[in-house]
Amino acid sequence: MATKRTYDDGCAAAHALDLVGERWALLVVRELLLGPKRFTDLRAGLPQASPNVLAERLRGLEAAGIVRRRRLPPPAASRIYELTDWGEELEPVIIRLGRWGARSPSKPDDAPLGVDSLVLSFRTMFDPGAAEGLEAGYELRMGEDRFRAEVSGSSFEIERGSAERPDATIEADSDTLAGLIYNGCPLAEALRSGDVKIEGDEAAVERFLTLFPLPEPAVLV
Known part of the structure; x- marks a missing residue:
């Protein structure tokens, strides 16, 4: 050994x-x-x-x-x-480490992102200012995985499991959802292609996609 x-x-x-x-x-x-x-x-x-x-x-x-x-x-x-x-x-350690790593100029943006990694990235990147005035519940469906998310002003919670009477449901694979949130892929195009399916309040979905801005890259000197 x-x-x-x-x-x-x-x-x-x-x-x-x-x-x-x-x-x-x-x-x-x-x-x-x-x-x-x-x-x-x-x-x-x-x-x-x-x-x-x-x-x-x-x-x-x-x-x-x-x-x-x-x-x-x-x-x-x-x-x-x-x-x-x-x-x-260790969760806050991983959250802080993830936010620090997101500022790396050499971070590979085209690498695949697993379901749990994506969901935890929402906890990492959530911007309370971007959620001001928003009160909404969501269900995210990625393959067999279900997550319920609640946004209430400056508060954001997400956990595994189905949501009861969500305002909106978003169904997509993790890479597609990551592209919408972090790479600026147009929602309308993803809906037309069938890569994303939504139910409920489309405006709430569009707002959800703006809640997780990436930090500015670190300046290396």
């Missing part, structure tokens, strides 16, 4: 990197921020991570008290992974 590497440094930040600094570890945490997942679900969200590496990262995170395993009762009877309360405290 490989010896776990450590910075052997008394700094708390260095110790944090001992816990979540291995490749894929923090992305495993990202994948669990919206709720528990089976190993196969984690593999789907992190397709570039080999099964062996993913299993190793899960074991390390479990040993550190960041992730725990739980077996669902019958008829599901499957094993899931979820964040501990302490593990969930």
Whole structure:
């Protein structure tokens, strides 16, 4: 068995990197921020991570008290992974790291964005000023995934699950929705092509697409 590497440094930040600094570890945490997942679900969200590496990262995170395993009762009877309360405290770290990374001039804009990554990016980029005066509920449908979102002035909440009587429903794959929000792709064109389907208040949909402006790129000197 490989010896776990450590910075052997008394700094708390260095110790944090001992816990979540291995490749894929923090992305495993990202994948669990919206709720528990089976190993196969984690593999789907992190397709570039080999099964062996993913299993190793899960074991390390479990040993550190960041992730725990739980077996669902019958008829599901499957094993899931979820964040501990302490593990969930990493959400603001990931949010801030994501916002910092979004300012990188070298960020690859054409790389695919998974469903959970896109949803978490909404939490990261939400601009309360852009939502001023908006009171609306939404359901986002991306493949088999459903998310309910509530916007109330400066407040934004989004979580996994279907919405009850939303003002608008948006159905698209994650790359298409990301293109509408972050790349300025026209909604009308996406509707004509069938890449996006909406139900309910179209004006509320158009407003939703403006709530997540990207920060200005960092100036490198």
